[in-house]
Amino acid sequence: MTITLYGIPNCDTVKKARAWLDAQGIAYAFHDYKKAGADPVRLAQWCQAAGWEKVLNRAGTTFRKLLDADRADLDQAKAVALMAANPSCIKRPIVEHPGGLLVGFKPDEWTVLG
8 A cells, every 4th residue: 555645844743643654554655845845736636635725724824924915815726826836835744545635634534544
């Protein structure tokens, strides 16, 4: 089973998710947005699967520091462009697994990986 965890290494939630996966003995590949960037095509696919409102991290400081014009009139296309340009605006972590997609870290939901 191929599992890819997307995130930023110094994010506390990503650290918790990685520790949880390690504790469960679940192998995964880690995609670091800071080093490898965020693919707009993949972002669009995630938005189709989970909804751009769930994938876009509006609670983070990066999003809050954006210009008002960038945060106004959001739709999926604008959200994907913002996330591609500012990977810290992507909800973390995101996990792609054979059964689908997980957005954010909620151990109860992650039992599907085991």
